Structures are given as structure tokens and as C-alpha cells.
Amino acid sequence: MTDTTDGLETRILAVYDSLTPKQQMLARFILDNRYFASFASASELGAKVDASAATVIRFCQTLGYDGLPGLQGAIRAELPSYLTAVERLEHRITALPASTDLPQHVFEIDVQNIQRTASAIDQAMFEAAVRRLASAREIVVVATGVTAAAGFFLAYSLEVIGLRARAVLDGGVAQAVTLTHLGAEDVVVGLGVWRYVRSTLDALHQAKEQGATVIAITDSIVSPLARHADYAFEVATEGAMHSLSMTGVMSLINALVAATSLVDPARTSRALQRIDRQFVARELLIS
Incomplete structure (x- = not known):
């Protein structure tokens, strides 16, 4: 009951x-x-x-x-207070030519997505997920479709701060091989919104079977990804027109990376210094 x-x-x-x-x-x-x-x-x-x-x-x-x-x-x-802003925005959009108001419409929706994503965070869950990321032997980020770019950014950012991380963005054989060697010391992060991709869900299921910790970044607490995760984060993805917005997703990723970098500041500093030395030694930067 x-x-x-x-x-x-x-x-x-x-x-x-x-x-x-x-x-x-x-x-x-x-x-x-x-x-x-x-x-x-x-x-x-x-x-x-x-x-x-x-x-x-x-x-x-x-x-x-x-x-x-x-x-x-x-x-x-x-209903959070941001919906009042949504009502005001919708009335203004109907009253003004789209060509003059559309950019502001998009920006306001993205601000609301960030606010909604922030308000949905469970702080205890967030801190626990950060600790697992910081202590992981290996982190595999699984994402495809509209979330692929965000998944790549997450893996890259974690690597920059000294963690062993990689992104799997296309499912199939590469995903199967990558996940085969994971165990209890590892973390798999799955990203999926709206139309959930079967290969991403399969990855989370396989990770759980092998004892790895699973973190989901998704748009609903009852999405298939959330229900297969040890830690699930709900992000707002409302778009201005036909497409979804990744602003909330990216903001959550930024928060996770920032918090993870502070778990071991010395490691983060060493990693950044090593990268900087490589940039200089290989003359990778223009100035």
C-alpha cells in the first residue's frame, strides 16, 4: 500500500x-x-x-x-517556482515575432533546465557517486546519439584530472570488449535520454552483473537506465523546438568533475602539470 x-x-x-x-x-x-x-x-x-x-x-x-x-x-x-517563468515566457513568445525573441526563449529554457537539474540532485547520492568516481580503477562512460558528445566530454574531463577513463560511443563489439574486463573496482557511467538506446542499457546490465558500480545520467527517475543504476541523476532536457537541450546534462557533468577533482587535489594538480608539460614539449599550443 x-x-x-x-x-x-x-x-x-x-x-x-x-x-x-x-x-x-x-x-x-x-x-x-x-x-x-x-x-x-x-x-x-x-x-x-x-x-x-x-x-x-x-x-x-x-x-x-x-x-x-x-x-x-x-x-x-x-511544481517548482520556475514554472511561473515558463508561463510568462510562453505568453511573450506568442506575442512577439519568433525571429526577435527566439534566442532569449532558448536561453531562458536552458537556464530553467539547469535550475531543474540542480534542484533534483540528492546531495548524499551525489557525494557517494563522486567518491566512487574518485576511487575507481577504471571508468567507462557509455553514451550514444544525442548524449554522445556529453559522454565524450565526461570521459575526457575525468582523464584530465588524473583518472583512468574512456568513452564508448557506438555500442557493438567495442562496447562488449571494453566491459568484459570490468569488476568491482570499476565504474560505468551511462547517459541516456528520451529514446533510450538498447546498447547503453545492455552495458549497464552487464556492468552490474560483473560487480561494477553503475551511475546513470538520464531524464526520468523511472527510465530504464535509472532502474539499473546504483546512483541515478535526473536531468532536465526541455528544448525550445524539436530537439532536446543538453545544458542540464553538461552542468551536471561539470559538477561531478569539479567535485571529483577536489577529492584528491594533489592528484589533480599532478595530472594537470603533466598535461601542461606535454603541451609545451610537443609544441601543441599556438601561443
């Missing part, structure tokens, strides 16, 4: 495995679109995942709410 004092995310996690596939789709949609869900009708919500209004009502009752109004009231109570 779900505790009626629990928040929406806690309630969903408590019953997620027992939900029907359609209800699981509905749960993910609501978590990713809370503002819409807080005002939509049961029919409008159901249409988003090709489900009936009755399915929406049953889903709400399964979570322990008194129908859709109860769930919507809980969402509104938890």
Missing part, C-alpha cells in the same frame, strides 16, 4: 513494477510533463500514450490518489 503522504515520484517508484506497460508509459509521460499533466483532462492525458481516460483514472487510484484531481493537486503542490 502506498503511503498517502508520499510525493508523486515516490508513489510511482513504489508501484512501477506492478503497472501495466500502458500505465508505465503514462507514468513516464506525467513525470516528464508535469505542467501539462496538472491541468489536462483524463482524455487528453490518455491520448498522449494512446490510452483511455479510464486507464488514467485507474492509474491515479493505483498511486493512492482520489482520481485525477487528487494527482493533479499533488503535482501543483510540488
Whole structure:
């Protein structure tokens, strides 16, 4: 029985495995679109995942709410203050020509993504994940598609501060070979948002089987990546138009790298000095 004092995310996690596939789709949609869900009708919500209004009502009752109004009231109570800015922004966008306001629209959405990502961080989990990264024998970052660039940046940044890290960005044989030698002293970081790539999920599953620590950076607490991770971080990826924004992802990565570098400042300093000497010795820099 779900505790009626629990928040929406806690309630969903408590019953997620027992939900029907359609209800699981509905749960993910609501978590990713809370503002819409807080005002939509049961029919409008159901249409988003090709489900009936009755399915929406049953889903709400399964979570322990008194129908859709109860769930919507809980969402509104938890909505962070940034949504007020979203409303203002949407009104302004409809009133002004897109060509003059679009850059500001994009920047404001990215600021909101950073704020949402920051507010979702569990500090204890963050600190624990940082300790594992800092003490890992090897770190493998698995990412593909829209997250590939962020995954490469994470692996590169960890390497710069003296850790043994590499990125696997294309799945397949390279991923299988890389993960084969991992064990309890190692960490695998998986990045995945929106349409989750099977090879990334397979990597996290294999890492868990081999005893490695798994960190997920994803856009929903009920995403397949989050459910296979020891430490899962939810990032906001709302985009201005058709594409997703990686601003929240990159900000979280910057925070992880910065915190990890401070676990052993002497190691970080030595690594940076070695790199600097290589730049000079190989004349890699223009000035």
C-alpha cells in the first residue's frame, strides 16, 4: 500500500513494477510533463500514450490518489517556482515575432533546465557517486546519439584530472570488449535520454552483473537506465523546438568533475602539470 503522504515520484517508484506497460508509459509521460499533466483532462492525458481516460483514472487510484484531481493537486503542490517563468515566457513568445525573441526563449529554457537539474540532485547520492568516481580503477562512460558528445566530454574531463577513463560511443563489439574486463573496482557511467538506446542499457546490465558500480545520467527517475543504476541523476532536457537541450546534462557533468577533482587535489594538480608539460614539449599550443 502506498503511503498517502508520499510525493508523486515516490508513489510511482513504489508501484512501477506492478503497472501495466500502458500505465508505465503514462507514468513516464506525467513525470516528464508535469505542467501539462496538472491541468489536462483524463482524455487528453490518455491520448498522449494512446490510452483511455479510464486507464488514467485507474492509474491515479493505483498511486493512492482520489482520481485525477487528487494527482493533479499533488503535482501543483510540488511544481517548482520556475514554472511561473515558463508561463510568462510562453505568453511573450506568442506575442512577439519568433525571429526577435527566439534566442532569449532558448536561453531562458536552458537556464530553467539547469535550475531543474540542480534542484533534483540528492546531495548524499551525489557525494557517494563522486567518491566512487574518485576511487575507481577504471571508468567507462557509455553514451550514444544525442548524449554522445556529453559522454565524450565526461570521459575526457575525468582523464584530465588524473583518472583512468574512456568513452564508448557506438555500442557493438567495442562496447562488449571494453566491459568484459570490468569488476568491482570499476565504474560505468551511462547517459541516456528520451529514446533510450538498447546498447547503453545492455552495458549497464552487464556492468552490474560483473560487480561494477553503475551511475546513470538520464531524464526520468523511472527510465530504464535509472532502474539499473546504483546512483541515478535526473536531468532536465526541455528544448525550445524539436530537439532536446543538453545544458542540464553538461552542468551536471561539470559538477561531478569539479567535485571529483577536489577529492584528491594533489592528484589533480599532478595530472594537470603533466598535461601542461606535454603541451609545451610537443609544441601543441599556438601561443
